[in-house]
Amino acid sequence: MIRLERRLEPSRLWTVLTPLLAVALTMLAGGLMFALLGKPPLEAIRTIFWDPLFHPQFASYSRPQLLVKAGPLILIAIGLSVGFRAGIWNIGAEGQYIMGAVCGAAVGLAFYPSDSALLFPLMVVAGGLGGWAWAMIPALLKTRFGTNEILVSLMLVYVAQNILASASSSWLRSPEGMGFPGSRNFKQWPAVHNAELLPETGMHWGVVAALIAVIAAYVLLARHIQGFNIRLTGEAPRAARFAGVSPARIIVLCLGISGTLAGLAGLFEVTGPAGQVTIDFNSGYGFTAIIVAFLGRLHPVGILLAGLLMALTYIGGELAQLMLGLPGASIQLFQGMLLFFLLATDVFTNYRIRLSRREVA
């Protein structure tokens, strides 16, 4: 019979192999699904994974778009992973993302139409602070009153969405918008437009910030004493307490980091690719980033790769809808399969399979 035996230590080999295995299994199961839908499975999979990178017609456009799509996901996921390592479950990054965007945009629009070079940095600070402040609500409630940060941070997403709706339809609404909801478009305001740093590369400040965050998180978790405290709190809370680590400080630190990064992601998105504060500019990055964080094993480099992979399935999925007429829901199913297989194959990292004959009684 087949038995699972716990490994003493997670297998390094399998840590690397499982994502590849998961992608292979997703291709198999997804291909089967596409075939059942009456679409050519190989072509569909090639369209999703290959065409965005190498198709002669699309690649030059979609390769930079990978960075645009992955940038905010990585930036938010890095922040979340720090908290998740410490066992602090910030589910409300979407809200912090929205508040960062709203605060940053509000500060910028207050100075419209200034063309000062200081304005964009000021907006970045305001964006980070907005996200940080929104994350401090669950942090303080948790440290003061022991509330559950999962519930509080999640509920605050809905509050943030209502603030966003009110901002885009009243106090940040563009006076030139004919009464329609939506702020001024930052793309038409060069001083604060978070444009591509080099043309046709997709690199904007948000992507740069994401790369810096990856490196900083790596250093923090691998080299810094606070990183050690964070990991210790997550893996052995009692030991951490004995070692003199203050749980309250870790909570405030972790939620602060993830809130700030989510807020920054929101600011870079709203001044860059999205261009304006609208009722639903957020498009779920804060939630998708949770998937990215776990897909990347809460490891900075893993998150970098997971963010890019996630972006690839989005962009490839759009191409597959366009070129092959696949329904949108099948693409979401395909993305779901990827996560499912990744978590399922994860078992090989922590367990080994033993084949043993049943003992004869």
Next chain:
Amino acid sequence: MKRRTLLASAALSLALASGAAFAQGDTPKVAFVYVGPVNDGGWSQHHHEAAMKMKEHFGDAIEVIEQESVPEGADAERVLTQMALSGADLIFTTSFGYMDPTINVAAKFPDVKFEHATGYKTAPNVSVYSARFYEGRAVTGYLAGAMTKTNKIGYIGSFPIPEVIRGINSTFIHARKANPDVELSVVWISTWFDPAKEADATQALLDQGADVVLAHTDSTAPLAVLQKAGAYGFGQAADMYEYAPEPRLSSIIDEWSPYYIERVQALIDGTWESTSTWAGIGDGMVGIGEFTGPIPEEALAAATKMKDDIASGAYHPFTGPLNKQDGSAWLAEGEVADDGTLAGMDFYVEGLTTEIPN
């Protein structure tokens, strides 16, 4: 309406001059982008069905590609770019939030033509089209006024944007024409489609004493609640005839297919040019469903006449004397609202007692 005809004749003369743009063997590719899934039962589904009707009309003469559930913003810009790169000749962007993405992408692809629904920004290769749903609201509003016994009618609003405010004003003005004592209350639910919220809002309005409820949201949930309560309502976006004869009295139907056929024909003929279309009952973009239920003879005749007069252009739903809610004068006796004011309408008319949120 009149603008439509003018443009059509201009297009015709251009057609004679330039001839067909597509050589044989070169199939024009028409693309559609939807904000929701194509089976949402509401806005996106109607655009999708109209696209399919259009495809049926042209058969193999054109190719249609579609993309559903595209979020408004950065994602829309990417999807539109990819469509343009894949060789689309004409792209219909069917939601208001696609306005800036459409304009941005259109600037990068001057040879690709775009049609944006419900927006106001145009470019040499971007047309806009929208429906004068307020014309339909006049008819349903009149019927609501005629049918209420409690003198209270309810209205489910989505977002307080000009489109919705226009509908509320038109409904109220014409409900008062049928019954000068009518009061109207509005519940805002911040969504275009959410059956559970729509049902709750309907119940809330019924609890406040309303016995006719109109919705500016797309599901059939309000009608289901009204049916149980023995109150009245209307089909919205679709005919919703399954709720006839009661509680459904009539309906406002989104009819995009004639426009799609007309515009794709223009593309094939090489006569496509940038236009602003705001079409109503007369052009067939706003459909009024069959009148059903126990509508009194007199009201039925008046509503039918109103519909016909709006269609022929003899009557405009916003004709003075009309004051704004604060009592200030808006339209003098016999004066008709201009399209600019209507397009950006951000005020209620006199007599409405609720406030626009924010």
